Amino acid sequence: MAQIMENPRGGCVLAGINSVLGAIDRVCPIYHSGPGCCMQTTASDQGQSGHKSSCFVSSVSIPSSNMLEKEVVFGGVNKLRTTIEGALEIMDADAFFVLTGCTAGIIGDDVTSVTEEFQKQGHEVYPIETPGFVGDSILGYECIWSTFINKVIRTDVPKDDKLVNIFGIIPYHDPFWSGTLEEIDRILSSLGLKVNTFFTKHQSIEDIKNCSAAALNIIINPWIFDGPAKKFEEKFGTPSLRFPGLFTGATDTTEFVRAVAQALDLNSEKVEKVIAYEEDYVYGYLEQAIGALSWKRFAVIGDANAATAYTRYLANDYSFTPVLVIINEPVTKEQDRERITKRIRDLEFAKPPKVLFLTDQYDINEAIRNEEEEITLLIGSTNDREIALEQDIQFLGGTFPINDRLFFNRTYTGYRGSLTFTEDLYDNL
Amino acid sequence: MGVNLDNSNVATRENRIGSITGYIGSLKDLAEQSECGTLKGCSRCFSQSSTCLSSCALGQLCGIRDVALIHHGPAGCSVAAAGSYYMSKVMPKKRGVTSSTVYVGTDMNENDTIFGSTETLRSVILEVNKRYSPKAIFVSSSCATGIIGEDIDSIVDEVRDEVGVPIVAVHCEGFKSRIWATGFDISDHAVLQSIVQPPREGVKTNKINFKNFFESARPEIIEIFKRFDLEPVFLYCNSTVEELSHLSESLATTCICGTLGNYLGNTLEEKYGVPYVRSINQCGIKGFEAWLREIGKVTGRSEKVEEYIAEQRAIYMPQIEEIKKELTGLTAVIGMGPGYTFEVSRVLDELGIKVVWALAWHYDKKYENGDVPPSMKYLLENNIDFEASVADQQNYEVMNILHKYKPDMYLSRHPGSTVWAIKNGTPAVYVADEYMIFGYKNTLEFAKTVLDAIRNRSFEENLAARTKLPYTDWWYKQNVDAFLEEAK
Numbered sequence: 001m002a003q004i005m006e007n008p009r010g011g012c013v014l015a016g017i018n019s020v021l022g023a024i025d026r027v028c029p030i031y032h033s034g035p036g037c038c039m040q041t042t043a044s045d046q047g048q049s050g051h052k053s054s055c056f057v058s059s060v061s062i063p064s065s066n067m068l069e070k071e072v073v074f075g076g077v078n079k080l081r082t083t084i085e086g087a088l089e090i091m092d093a094d095a096f097f098v099l100t101g102c103t104a105g106i107i108g109d110d111v112t113s114v115t116e117e118f119q120k121q122g123h124e125v126y127p128i129e130t131p132g133f134v135g136d137s138i139l140g141y142e143c144i145w146s147t148f149i150n151k152v153i154r155t156d157v158p159k160d161d162k163l164v165n166i167f168g169i170i171p172y173h174d175p176f177w178s179g180t181l182e183e184i185d186r187i188l189s190s191l192g193l194k195v196n197t198f199f200t201k202h203q204s205i206e207d208i209k210n211c212s213a214a215a216l217n218i219i220i221n222p223w224i225f226d227g228p229a230k231k232f233e234e235k236f237g238t239p240s241l242r243f244p245g246l247f248t249g250a251t252d253t254t255e256f257v258r259a260v261a262q263a264l265d266l267n268s269e270k271v272e273k274v275i276a277y278e279e280d281y282v283y284g285y286l287e288q289a290i291g292a293l294s295w296k297r298f299a300v301i302g303d304a305n306a307a308t309a310y311t312r313y314l315a316n317d318y319s320f321t322p323v324l325v326i327i328n329e330p331v332t333k334e335q336d337r338e339r340i341t342k343r344i345r346d347l348e349f350a351k352p353p354k355v356l357f358l359t360d361q362y363d364i365n366e367a368i369r370n371e372e373e374e375i376t377l378l379i380g381s382t383n384d385r386e387i388a389l390e391q392d393i394q395f396l397g398g399t400f401p402i403n404d405r406l407f408f409n410r411t412y413t414g415y416r417g418s419l420t421f422t423e424d425l426y427d428n429l
Numbered sequence: 430m431g432v433n434l435d436n437s438n439v440a441t442r443e444n445r446i447g448s449i450t451g452y453i454g455s456l457k458d459l460a461e462q463s464e465c466g467t468l469k470g471c472s473r474c475f476s477q478s479s480t481c482l483s484s485c486a487l488g489q490l491c492g493i494r495d496v497a498l499i500h501h502g503p504a505g506c507s508v509a510a511a512g513s514y515y516m517s518k519v520m521p522k523k524r525g526v527t528s529s530t531v532y533v534g535t536d537m538n539e540n541d542t543i544f545g546s547t548e549t550l551r552s553v554i555l556e557v558n559k560r561y562s563p564k565a566i567f568v569s570s571s572c573a574t575g576i577i578g579e580d581i582d583s584i585v586d587e588v589r590d591e592v593g594v595p596i597v598a599v600h601c602e603g604f605k606s607r608i609w610a611t612g613f614d615i616s617d618h619a620v621l622q623s624i625v626q627p628p629r630e631g632v633k634t635n636k637i638n639f640k641n642f643f644e645s646a647r648p649e650i651i652e653i654f655k656r657f658d659l660e661p662v663f664l665y666c667n668s669t670v671e672e673l674s675h676l677s678e679s680l681a682t683t684c685i686c687g688t689l690g691n692y693l694g695n696t697l698e699e700k701y702g703v704p705y706v707r708s709i710n711q712c713g714i715k716g717f718e719a720w721l722r723e724i725g726k727v728t729g730r731s732e733k734v735e736e737y738i739a740e741q742r743a744i745y746m747p748q749i750e751e752i753k754k755e756l757t758g759l760t761a762v763i764g765m766g767p768g769y770t771f772e773v774s775r776v777l778d779e780l781g782i783k784v785v786w787a788l789a790w791h792y793d794k795k796y797e798n799g800d801v802p803p804s805m806k807y808l809l810e811n812n813i814d815f816e817a818s819v820a821d822q823q824n825y826e827v828m829n830i831l832h833k834y835k836p837d838m839y840l841s842r843h844p845g846s847t848v849w850a851i852k853n854g855t856p857a858v859y860v861a862d863e864y865m866i867f868g869y870k871n872t873l874e875f876a877k878t879v880l881d882a883i884r885n886r887s888f889e890e891n892l893a894a895r896t897k898l899p900y901t902d903w904w905y906k907q908n909v910d911a912f913l914e915e916a917k
Contacts, residue, residue, distance in 0.1 A: 012505025034603035036481015044508035059845040060824040086475020102573040133503040
């Protein structure tokens with residue numbers, strides 16, 4: 001339902017789809033939409049995510065049918081057809097995906113029939129019929145994976161008991177996505193696993209096609225991706241392990257490693273050796289800067305994944321006091337809210353923080369202003385810097401959207417990411 | 430031109446002033462065809478992403494201090510909020526003022542596209558008014574609200590008395606025009622319709638309306654204008670609603686970019702008799718001097734203007750002549766909005782740089798008053814010609830041109846465009862700030878920037894050697910106009 005949303009975060013369904021396609025090597029989106037949708041959706045995720053744009057095609061290089069009034073009135077399938085024809089000639093890509101804008105969606109252009117014409121000629125052109133207005137970037141992420149599951153991933157790939165697929169981290173919608181996936185890949189590889197991050201290492205449409213070989217789907221997120229995971233298991237027989245949130249620091253990362261090891265029945269001696277090595281690495285550094293940061297009473301404003309990771313690390317591993325956590329994603333289902341809240345409040349050491357679900361910046365600012373307990377550190381998005389300044393609270397930009405920092409492979413996730421996170425807290429003192 | 434301020438809709442540039450986005454040929458041909466009225470734009474059977482006019486329209490409006498923008502559409506359309514946040518927090522701070530401008534989306538969803546949501550819009554408007562107490566409210570539509578026929582105008586009319594501040598519907602359906610600059614006209618129209626008042630009786634002023642983007646040269650221009658006893662009023666970035674309400678009282682209107690300013694300038698002239706300064710723009714020496722002289726003429730200050738020009742010439746011309754020696758003979762391709770393409774090509778000519786191809790993101794055959802844009806007239810009269818095309822930021826055409834002509838530099842005012850030139854190994858100058866080539870001092874600085882860019886090509890060359898562009902070899906062998914077709 002229409003509502004007031006000050007500072008909306010992210011974009012529509014198309015933004016999430018575009019983010020995923022942009023992160024896969026040599027894959028080309030084709031917009032069947034108005035002339036501005038591509039720039040708008042690029043701006044909403046890639047434009048607010050640490051200034052990184054997808055490398056193969058992005059923004060002005062993405063084919064688009066640029067529908068105008070004529071197409072709105074008479075239908076846009078002819079324009080779409082010539083746009084695909086041109087794209088096949090001009091763009092040196094391995095696969096093409098047609099995205100449906102609000103305009104094409106409302107007037108009911110039959111995108112699937114047009115793509116079928118090209119498929120018959122042997123071209124890899126896939127339709128995605130979910131129009132922009134149906135939801136946000138997060139839904140877009142699920143939607144493109146549903147398309148992969150329904151139309152792209154092969155059923156006849158032999159299983160590989162060492163292969164795992166990583167889900168739940170949305171490229172560009174999470175500003176740290178590439179560094180985060182690289183850290184997860186590094187940790188799991190040291191256990192002897194092969195990792196499909198899909199968006200790093202120049203992974204391509206071939207890796208998507210063959211990902212049904214995986215022994216396990218690992219969903220690193222407390223609430224998204226239920227639908228696609230279920231479909232994946234039904235169609236390809238790969239079970240899922242949901243880890244209820246991103247992890248920063250030794251405690252949660254070790255919990256993650258043990259969870260994966262258990263699900264795959266890995267040799268526990270080897271697993272414990274890896275854990276011991278990694279924990280020693282982290283604490284070997286932490287003990288060299290004791291007292292560099294003074295104790296803080298903190299609040300986090302962010303998506304469920306990041307908020308979980310930061311809150312639990314600071315509370316469980318770094319002796320800071322959690323006060324308030326605001327989840328700014330549109331989590332509507334009660335069971336999702338409960339799962340997220342439980343993970344954030346179920347702390348080994350500290351008193352559990354208050355957890356609120358607010359998407360409107362006005363409400364978020366009011367919650368910080370009206371908090372009775374003192375807050376001395378705030379981790380949030382660029383949009384939250386203002387309230388931190390106003391309330392004279394130390395601030396670190398660590399959640400989407402971030403447009404005042406540049407990120408390549410920086411991450412706050414995992415063993416090594418916790419060190420970077422702690423360094424950045426110091427830099428912001 | 431016959432502006433109708435009673436209706437919240439403004440006709441597109443295509444329909445109003447015959448603007449086009451598809452043409453390939455030469456500058457001379459383009460100008461001659463527009464003069465004799467035979468110019469017909471082409472369309473493309475293949476295109477790459479363009480830009481939404483709503484970004485231009487709402488991007489302008491959110492620069493106004495202490496107003497509220499309500500974008501009625503799916504959340505994805507409200508992405509301009511990110512830019513708006515910057516405009517209302519950072520830009521005022523730079524100038525030492527404050528703004529509490531807010532940009533909200535209505536987060537329209539599938540149900541709303543079926544059942545409509547005008548009633549919710551009404552409550553959103555009232556809530557926004559209560560929450561933020563804005564000094565004016567702009568209510569924008571989107572493609573989705575446009576197609577399902579949400580009657581934003583009626584809602585706005587109905588709540589007008591209750592909100593008690595200027596409120597206006599802003600029609601931003603993205604499919605309306607392939608020329609995003611139509612968005613500038615839409616924002617002007619909204620301001621003219623809801624905020625600008627007729628001149629107050631007996632008010633005398635030395636103010637001059639100065640339409641620009643981000644007022645980065647504000648202190649410099651205030652200083653210059655002081656000498657002529659003129660006070661610039663910069664629009665819309667950091668404007669107040671009060672300032673805007675008196676635009677009709679100013680001595681004249683001028684702008685940094687003809688595309689940006691021509692709707693406001695012409696309308697103020699037509700409705701309220703405020704003269705609109707029509708000259709080539711302030712880029713480069715010839716442009717700057719022509720512009721100053723025109724202001725002198727319109728406001729009766731020619732003598733003071735001549736004094737200033739003589740003084741500045743003595744300081745800067747020797748330095749510019751010196752650096753020109755190093756620039757002479759270099760080649761350039763440029764891709765910008767028409768308000769800059771044909772101005773910057775003049776400056777490059779002044780600096781001795783040869784333009785081998787100029788792309789304009791669109792082309793206005795005639796401005797609102799029926800004249801061919803002054804920048805074109807100048808190039809024609811001075812016998813400057815080069816290959817030219819009109820393309821709504823079509824990146825594949827730009828890359829084809831860069832690949833074929835291998836110029837020493839590519840200049841663009843759009844960051845997304847320079848990215849691809851750099852990946853191609855072409856040194857690129859992102860002419861981001863609208864004042865980058867303004868007047869004597871900045872023209873000199875610009876010349877130095879160009880020299881820096883072409884002298885050290887380490888990043889461009891190293892990157893290009895290691896990166897693969899997404900275009901096929903086949904495409905590079907085709908003519909640039911391979912996908913153009915006669916407009917139907």
